[in-house]
Amino acid sequence: MIGYVFLNIAIMIVLLGLLFYMNKKHISFTKRVFTALGLGIIFGLLLQYFYEPGSVAIVKSTDWFSIVGSGYVKFLQMIVMPLVFISILSAFTRLKLTSxxxxxxxxxxxxxxxxxAIAAAIGITSATVFDLEAVQIEQGDAETSRGAEITEKTGTIEDKMSMPQQIIELIPANPFLDLTGARSTSTISVVIFAAFLGIAYLGVKRKQPEHAEFFSKIVDALHSIIMRVVTLILRLTPYGILAIMTNTVATSGLGAILKLGKFVGASYVALIVMFLIHLLLLMIAGLNPITYLRKAFPVLSFAFTARSSAGALPMNIQTQKQLGVSEGIANFAGSFGLSIGQNGCAGIYPAMLAVMIAPTVGIDPLSPSFIATLILIVAISSFGVAGVGGGATFAAILVLSAMDLPVALAGLLISVEPLIDMGRTALNVSGSMTSGVLTSKITHDLDKEQYNETSVKLDTEM
Structure with missing residues (x-):
């Protein structure tokens, strides 16, 4: 068995070498990402075909692959807080967000x-059209265990369910703690802290310009260093996507996916429809949706494979800048999008679950009052949803509890949860980028020439 593990590792090294060769040949970043995604899917399927599910060969091999995949995600998470903090602060020192x-x-x-709110309505429609009900899913040991875990978790977050408490959670009582990313709302708290420092800088600039100038030079120097680190990490994107996608496909339960194909299909129909609405909003704003799609592909591919909105933040911001969004707005949109209004995790997912679960307690999910209440609660509850794995579960607990529905049934889809979460995360990232582009367009801050530029570099080739 060890020999098979070495063989799998050798194949992975060859595939990584191929991506490195493509880079040396100056093949575009987008093509390398697309190639990595395809190779990861094919290699993962081959591992599934040649080995038994959960075999030692697959477990050991994917464990080694994680050095590349999980290591890449950790590098991205490492730079998130410094990037958000210094980018927001530099937006003030460079006079880009003052007015x-x-x-x-x-x-x-x-x-x-x-x-x-629109995503919630789409989730409700999809669950209704596909006639999804919780009673259709057989509860095994995994589902029962997950349900018990969710029920236990509900008690620990009930105090944060009110709107006032969710708003309070955004305020940074200890900014140094939030700089470590310890809380689900840490990113927005860091934004708020950086904004306070920026406003203070503007006050000092009027009264003590020499101190302000010195501070501005320090911020500019730190910004240059942080952005260089971001560039170095983004160069690793194709390699990370290859390893992550291979692991995901190789360890996915194909039997469970086939068994629950109806639920997976309904979820992806809803996700795709909402993504098309993002494109429609851009088109209404007078922007070419095809251009957005082409430039957004690398970051959406990463979000899809890594299932981490927070990990995708550096690429999110870089992509918005490629779309003509100023750095300040890009950072605000990307950062707010990690914890507020996630279209996939906090919109579609809890709405679909509520419609599926409502009949089990004698509630008609198609009654106008239920639908209106559900959409409102979904929108309000989307504050403070973490942009990492588990955010969708947190959102589901908030919504189901507020609707007086049994939260334990949220664990019914655990066997296909990773597959659905991939699409949800990509939609979350698209939603935050769309908000940044539309905000720039509304405030007349969008660089249309940059938006329409055909090349996609993401500053990875500096």
Missing amino acids: NIGKISVLIIGILLGTT
């Missing part, structure tokens, strides 16, 4: 919440 920061924040949050 309309309030308007920008309101627009971004409004678009995020508005699209989440």
Whole structure:
């Protein structure tokens, strides 16, 4: 068996070498990402074909592959907080957010919440059209265990379910703790802290310009260093996607996916429809949706494979800049999108679950009052949803509890949860980028020439 593990590792090294060769030949970043995605799927399926599910060969092999895949995600997570902090602060020192920061924040949050409400309506429609009900799913040991775990978790977050408490959670009582990313709302808390420092800088600039100038030079230097680190990490994207996708496909339970294909299909129909609405909103704003799709493909591919909105933040911001969004707005949109209004995890998913579970307690999920209440609760509850694995579960607990529905049934889809979560995460990232682009367009800050530029570099070839 050890020999097979070595063989699998050798094949992975060859595939990584192929991506490196493509880079040396200056093949575009997007093509390398697409190639990595395809190779990961094929290699994962081959591992499934030649080995028994859960075999030692697959477990050991994917464990080694994780050095590349999980290691890449950790590098991205490492740079998230420094990137958010220094980018927001530099937006003030460079006089890019001084006059309309309030308007920008309101627009971004409004678009995020508005699209989440639309996503909830789409989730309700999809669950209804596909006639999804919780009673259709057989509960095994895994589902029962997951349900008990969710029920236990509900008690620990009930105090944070009210709107006032969710808003309070966004305020940074200890900014140094939030810089470590310890809380689900840490990213927004860091944004708030950086904004306070930026406003303070503007005050000092009027009264003590020499101190402000010195501080500005420090911020500019740190910004240059952080952005260089981001560039170095983004160069690793194709390699990370190859390893992550291979692991995901190789360890996915194909039997469970086939068994619950109806639920998976309904979820992806809803996700695709909501993504098309993102494109429609851009088109209404007078922007070419095909251009957005082409430039967004690398970051959406990463979000799909890694299932981490937070890990995708550096690429999210870089992509928005490629779309003509200013750095300040890009950072606000990307950061707010991690914890507010996630269209997939906080919109579609809890709405579909509520419609599926309602009949089990004698509630008609098609009654106008139920639908209106559900959409409103989904939108409000989307505050403070973590942009990492588990955020969808948190959102589901909030919504189901508020609707007086049994939260334990949220564990019924555990066997296909990773597959559905891939699409949800990609939609979350698209939602935050769409909010940034639309906000820039509304505030007349969008660089249309940059948006329409055909090349896609993401600053990875610097």
